[in-house]
Amino acid sequence: xxxxxxxxxxxCASLVAIAADDxxxxxxxxxxxxxxxxxxxxxxxxxxxxxxxFVATCKDGNRYRxxxxxxxxxxxxx
Amino acid sequence: xxxxxxxxxxxxxxxxxxKPAAPAKPAPAPKAPPVVAAAAPTAPPxxxxxxxxxxxxxxxxxxxxxxxxxxxxxxxxxxxxxFHEGHQPPTLAQLRxxxxxxxxxxxxxxxxxxxxxxxxxxxxxxxIWGVLADRNKFLAxx
Numbered sequence: 041x042x043x044x045x046x047x048x049x050x051x052c053a054s055l056v057a058i059a060a061d062d063x064x065x066x067x068x069x070x071x072x073x074x075x076x077x078x079x080x081x082x083x084x085x086x087x088x089x090x091x092x093x094f095v096a097t098c099k100d101g102n103r104y105r106x107x108x109x110x111x112x113x114x115x116x117x118x
Numbered sequence: 119x120x121x122x123x124x125x126x127x128x129x130x131x132x133x134x135x136x137k138p139a140a141p142a143k144p145a146p147a148p149k150a151p152p153v154v155a156a157a158a159p160t161a162p163p164x165x166x167x168x169x170x171x172x173x174x175x176x177x178x179x180x181x182x183x184x185x186x187x188x189x190x191x192x193x194x195x196x197x198x199x200x201f202h203e204g205h206q207p208p209t210l211a212q213l214r215x216x217x218x219x220x221x222x223x224x225x226x227x228x229x230x231x232x233x234x235x236x237x238x239x240x241x242x243x244x245x246i247w248g249v250l251a252d253r254n255k256f257l258a259x260x
Contacts, residue, residue: 068180071227075186092182106182113186 061085069096069106076115078104163245164238166195166259172238173224178231187227190220195250195260202253210251217247 069083073096080098087095092108095118103118164172170191173184194216197208221243229236249255 064180068182071179071183072186075183075190075223075227108182108185111185112189113182 065094066096069094072106072113073098073104073115076113078102078115080104163242165242166246166249169239169242169246172235173228176228176232176235178228178235183227187224190223194220198250198256199260202256213250214247217250221246 066083066086069086070080073080073083079100080096080102081100082098083096084099085097089095089105089107094106095103096106097103104115105118106113106115108114170188173179173187179187194213197213197216201208201210201213221239225236225239228239249259
């Protein structure tokens with residue numbers, strides 16, 4: 041019973057992550073990736089992994105993890 | 119009418135006589151000549167601290183973009199600090215390119231959503247460079 045409840049909770053959480061599709065956030069991620077000089081075009085979707093931690097999928101197929109570490113924005117290939 | 123073809127130097131003579139003048143209305147005051155020089159006063163240039171604050175306050179860019187820009191501005195300022203402490207390269211001429219590039223990035227990000235700030239930044243381009251390049255101004259402003 042506990043396992044089922046946990047599974048539902050995890051499924052809901054992942055659904056929330058997938059549903060996170062704020063155009064402003066996409067624009068923000070697009071700008072951040074461009075500022076770091078990485079090829080992207082524009083971010084078409086993203087998944088929020090945590091606070092200030094995202095995996096962004098670009099129009100050109102590239103995927104990047106964008107996160108903040110020690111006050112710096114890091115963009116690395118996912 | 120012969121008066122209609124008269125040279126327009128005499129304002130009274132140029133008035134068409136066919137229209138009866140309204141006697142109650144006083145003659146309109148002569149318009150002041152347009153003052154061209156004072157029409158568009160130039161705003162004072164914005165310094166680094168003011169620019170940082172304006173970018174923080176602007177809604178044109180997102181939070182992560184702001185942080186990323188701050189990282190890049192801090193990196194550039196650190197390079198200027200090293201230059202002023204005597205570490206070379208980069209030379210001042212070599213620092214001009216990353217400065218211009220960063221300015222272009224900021225302008226590209228804000229020009230559509232915050233044109234006033236973009237204009238202020240564009241107009242302050244040389245002023246900011248002057249602050250960064252001059253040791254005394256740099257130390258006083260950073």
